[in-house]
Amino acid sequence: MNKVFRALSDPTRRQVLQLLRKGPLSAGELSDPFDVSKPTMSAHFAVLKEADLVHAEKDGKSVIYHLKLSVLEEALLGFIHSFDLGTETPKPNEETER
Amino acid sequence: MNKVFRALSDPTRRQVLQLLRKGPLSAGELSDPFDVSKPTMSAHFAVLKEADLVHAEKDGKSVIYHLKLSVLEEALLGFIHSFDLGTETPKPNEETER
């Protein structure tokens, strides 16, 4: 969960996730709209993968990235719900990592 | 919105927000549970303030911090909803900052 928020802290990575809304895209296709080098984009993909927000699948010369919407939703909605004080399980404290 | 995600990327800051769930707390009270120096916590508060996630109010010698739940919700739910493609207003693209 820490990794999810860390991954989401970069605008480029958030935009990559948005691009994946409509369906899987290759690393190249995902990189095209951005004005940064391929290696830089590759590093962004690695962060998203590490956070389990995307799944990478090799297809010939390409690598196809799939959005893992459920992971994104669980992290964000889970966090938001922890503030609702009523819709939430009596889980008084979590997130003591660092 | 970029600032919100940036602010949320740190576990300490997320925990500060959690502490503020039940009501306003002073800088000192917010710092107590953490094993870092007061100045460091003060810097965290500044980031949260900058993201508009908290409101600071001076009260005598103390500074009382209030959670701005609406800002948090709008940012996170807004982002999540942009993936739902159906529950969402036709706002095709946003977040082009950086």
Next chain:
DNA sequence: GACATATTTAGATGATTAGCTAATTATCAC
């Protein structure tokens, strides 16, 4: 095998970040 294409790894750099201690500012109580 030689070449082209797609992506990642290696290695370096400048900027940002979280952390600290020491000093400063603000407020309250005598």
Next chain:
DNA sequence: GTGATAATTAGCTAATCATCTAAATATGTC
């Protein structure tokens, strides 16, 4: 005003981060 308490600012450091170019690793085509 002195002294105590609460919080922030100043100044520094080590670690992390986003970025780059060049090189390496597939994979497919001829």
